[in-house]
Amino acid sequence: MVIKPSKIQVSKSNGTLIVQWEDDRESVYPLSGLRAACPCAECKGGHENMGQPGSPDMLKLPLSADKSSEIERVELVGNYALQLHWQDGHSYGIYSWDFLRELDPASSKE
Numbered sequence: 001m002v003i004k005p006s007k008i009q010v011s012k013s014n015g016t017l018i019v020q021w022e023d024d025r026e027s028v029y030p031l032s033g034l035r036a037a038c039p040c041a042e043c044k045g046g047h048e049n050m051g052q053p054g055s056p057d058m059l060k061l062p063l064s065a066d067k068s069s070e071i072e073r074v075e076l077v078g079n080y081a082l083q084l085h086w087q088d089g090h091s092y093g094i095y096s097w098d099f100l101r102e103l104d105p106a107s108s109k110e
Contacts, residue, residue, distance in 0.1 A: 002097050027104040032069035033059025040092035054102030
């Protein structure tokens with residue numbers, strides 16, 4: 001069973017995406033980490049590298065200087081994911097609910 005968000009917020013001033021889940025868990029993601037963990041084929045280095053499970057360690061990957069961690073907007077993709085649109089025009093990553101739960105920084109502390 002996929003756990004879905006009940007509320008999604010972006011705090012540009014704190015540089016975070018906050019997701020409140022149906023099971024009352026709250027996940028706070030650094031925007032720079034979400035950009036570094038972008039699941040699109042371009043960021044993963046090709047289609048063959050896509051589909052890997054997320055890990056909180058991915059949020060600690062260094063972000064190259066040419067990539068923006070400033071978010072322009074967030075859109076729902078159907079009933080299964082978010083698409084993040086970054087200030088530098090990048091918007092190819094689809095962050096599924098499962099992927100976001102796997103990335104949850106708090107899950108590494110459990």
